[in-house]
Amino acid sequence: MKNLLSLLIFSFCVVALMATDQKVPEPIDTLLEQFDRRPGLKTAEAFFAYMDKEEFMDEPVVFTAATPLDTMKALVWYWAGEWYYAEQDYPRAEKNLLRALELMEYADEKSISDNLAMLGLAYMRQSKYDEALHYMRRCYQLDSKSGDPDRISSSLNTIAGTLLAAGNPEEAEGYSLRAISYAKQANNPSRTAVIYGMASEIENRLNHQDLALLYADSACMVESTTGNRYKMAVRQTQKASILVGMQRYDEAERILGDVVPFFRQSGDQLSLAIALNKRGKAASGLGHEEEAVTYLSEAIDICRRIGNPYNEAYAQRAIYEILYKSNPDAARVHLERYHLLKDSLYSHATAAQLARFNAEFGRDELEKEKEQLTRSNHRLAGIGVAVGVGAILCITGCLVWFRRRQNKTNELLSSVMTELNEARRSPAPAPASEPESEPEPEEDVEYLTQEDKLFLKKLILSVTQMMDHQAVTVTQIADKMCMSPKTLNRRVKYLTGEGAKRYMMRIQLEQARIMLLQDLDIPIVEVGNCCGFDDHSSFTRTFTQNVGMSPSDYRLNRGKG
16 A cells, blocks of 8 residues: 555656656656765665666775765765766766865875866866866876876877867867877777777868878777777767768768667767768768758757757758758858857857966977877878787887888989989980889888879979979869869878978979089079079078078088088
């Protein structure tokens, strides 16, 4: 009879809540409310018994009668924050994590760091970037003090993700590179996959699509060794995003066609919204505009429900781009909403906080380290992964591979330029078309294919033919080589590690170097003109910055120094 009465009372409460359109409290909400009203051993144990039943924690939390009340409060509120973060209820996660942090003055530094990291993530998910960076910086300081490369790589990667979300991918790249450096020391495949996934997003935002795709493929391969299907779906979504940016819509749609249903089933609303956004862009690229609007509209609904303005702004802009010709009135509504969201995301206060953050973090030190890491890490995106038992990243081998390939491109440039100049100085006419390829030693094949070498030779020849007494642009060279400037830049960057513009400048400087030593009677001003520099000061400045001495000193020292 008593059980029947309890059931009737519970049913009445449910009906009453439904009538007032309120959500039925989850068990965790009720348990947390009971603890807040009567904090103590009994209510704390009931809270953690439920967490243990739901298999939310790796190890059970055990209290004794001697456990201080503040310790119980800190642990309950921290794990409540973790729970709500996993449920994507970021405001409630923030509230509980802040309450826990206030009581952690005497806790161990690892626990404090974990709380700070979760707080930073909760703020980032709400697009509160200044608060996020404040707590992430504190987290990084504690992790650096610990000396644990796995924790350091994690906190750096989180900072990179926040800077990316805040619209600052250039700064994010530096932190991402540092995260990669520490991840190599930690040898944690799961962490490495996350960091390469973030690196792929950053490079994609910087329009380094080839590099971004290589990072994404590497992240997927590493994740495949962990056997975590959910994380694999996240990496696949990152890869699909890059494919959309490269206008490879069919490939992106194939990936997203599997990923979207998976996220629907898993209940991860944020990941589902992100995947729907990318699927909307892919569908639009394939000309399926109605489908695209459907996907993007669903993403908007989800983002509004979970309070994620960042991804809602993406969807609002994407719908505007689809509708602005066919339905300008509807498109205008989406555009206005996009601008409203964008203004709230990237406020002046946030920009000021980003500036303060970088100054406090040690911007000069970061730039120096970024320069070093760029040489060692930024080009190793095509990471080989040995898949199988004990699979590990072959980072060192890949680094050597990329360095050797870059050395081969440098050797090829020097060799071709020397041949061209010797041909010009000899009675035989200079070649009028691209040089024929010659059999290469077997050792070179894995670094530069015959196709790569022919491409670079054609590029070098095209630049040298066009630069005589005139500046040469990427667009001109791309037209001559029958490709778009974007495609030219991507391919040159993949082969040489440099953009097309900078590599073309190296061709000009190589020609100038040869002329300075071979033709001593030609004035330096004329050398600069012949190599495509607009004026003498520009030639002298560029040569000095890249060679390490002025053109006159280079000629005087016969290239030594």
